Amino acid sequence: MECASLYTFEVMASNSLGNIFKLSTFGESHGEAIGAVLDGCPAGLVVDMQRIQDELDRRKPGQSHISTQRKESDQIQILSGLFEGKTTGSPIAFLIQNVDQRSKDYRHIKDTFRPSHADFTFQEKYGIRDYRGGGRSSARVTAPIVAAGALAAQFLENQGVYISTWVSRVHDLSLDKKGHWSRDQIESNILRCPDSQMAEQMIKRIEEIKKAGDTVGGAISCSIIGTPIGWGEPVFEKLNANLAKAMMGINAVKAIEIGSGLQGTFRKGSEENDLLESKEGEIHTKTNNSGGIQGGISNGEEIFFKVAFKPVATIMQDQGSVDKDGNAVTVQGKGRHDPCVVPRAVPIVEALAALVLADFSLMARSSRC
Numbered sequence: 001m002e003c004a005s006l007y008t009f010e011v012m013a014s015n016s017l018g019n020i021f022k023l024s025t026f027g028e029s030h031g032e033a034i035g036a037v038l039d040g041c042p043a044g045l046v047v048d049m050q051r052i053q054d055e056l057d058r059r060k061p062g063q064s065h066i067s068t069q070r071k072e073s074d075q076i077q078i079l080s081g082l083f084e085g086k087t088t089g090s091p092i093a094f095l096i097q098n099v100d101q102r103s104k105d106y107r108h109i110k111d112t113f114r115p116s117h118a119d120f121t122f123q124e125k126y127g128i129r130d131y132r133g134g135g136r137s138s139a140r141v142t143a144p145i146v147a148a149g150a151l152a153a154q155f156l157e158n159q160g161v162y163i164s165t166w167v168s169r170v171h172d173l174s175l176d177k178k179g180h181w182s183r184d185q186i187e188s189n190i191l192r193c194p195d196s197q198m199a200e201q202m203i204k205r206i207e208e209i210k211k212a213g214d215t216v217g218g219a220i221s222c223s224i225i226g227t228p229i230g231w232g233e234p235v236f237e238k239l240n241a242n243l244a245k246a247m248m249g250i251n252a253v254k255a256i257e258i259g260s261g262l263q264g265t266f267r268k269g270s271e272e273n274d275l276l277e278s279k280e281g282e283i284h285t286k287t288n289n290s291g292g293i294q295g296g297i298s299n300g301e302e303i304f305f306k307v308a309f310k311p312v313a314t315i316m317q318d319q320g321s322v323d324k325d326g327n328a329v330t331v332q333g334k335g336r337h338d339p340c341v342v343p344r345a346v347p348i349v350e351a352l353a354a355l356v357l358a359d360f361s362l363m364a365r366s367s368r369c
């Protein structure tokens, strides 16, 4: 065998998320298809297939002039695990064909490394790299995650748990209003920012940046209501830890802030603490700087967090880099790319939040006799 030693044999491990409600994904940007298998979804869930397709349409490329112009229909096929519109308890397989690949757009990076991409690390780690569209490192692999997340959201809604996710920042333009926005408010503009005036400014900023051949980052906020007390496990499976792990797994994510986040760490305990009070027989916190999670466990308040994305690495400008032999080269900005990923990343954040919570809803069922 060529790679006999454990130390020279590199596998691309860790393509799965979750303990009981467990998702494993496969596929590359310019391969035949991408997909996922969801194991552990309880039987008897009535699945709204149109909702799964709608979520994919919110993520798909080519949906507006401020996203990449790659055209993918992202038609979902469910190959197993459903019968007469309901889950059967067996693994649910999702498949999406790749249709609009233009691999020639990527030939120029076959032997060179694009700045701030995964080209260098993949090449060094595996010794082989599917350079077409970034291969496995492409955000294209998030499509089946969105499909599975749309199913998880339906599982959660049956338990009274609702997720709202929106764009709260583009570059330095920030919407600081808190809220649990409706889907109609979020979808009222192509940016997915529930404040139409701010959305206009943000769209204008992306248009200007795109015209200059450059890119910008931003942030997505997420609010979850209806989570019962007790979801999350102490130490290594904390609710905040698993949300952070899932969010940091999204391409281009650089930070997550839970509750008051970094801001809270600048305050005194007397300013930051969430005091408890009893109201009509129920115990609540007067404030919610903890973002609905204490000791890694949901406390019944609104869960809220913010996810920050870096500017898209591919800019339509020449950049200096090196080839795989270390020679200095110029990398040209080519291909079809997003000038800012946050509008398309909204359903991805939402899907991963749903998958993490669905997993904890099942784990929580084993906490007490």
Ligand SMILES: Cc1cc2nc3c(=O)[nH]c(=O)nc-3n(C[C@H](O)[C@H](O)[C@H](O)COP(=O)(O)O)c2cc1C
Pocket (backbone or CB within 6 Å): 068, 116, 117, 118, 134, 137, 138, 139, 250, 251, 252, 253, 310, 312, 313, 314, 336, 337, 338, 341, 344, 345, 348
């Ligand atoms: C929805 C979405 C779309 C993206 N589109 C692009 C793109 O068009 N061009 C690009 O260079 N990066 C894009 N990215 C980011 C890259 O996939 C990512 O930066 C790259 O794989 C390196 O990984 P890292 O930034 O997490 O380190 C996108 C990310 C997301 C979430």
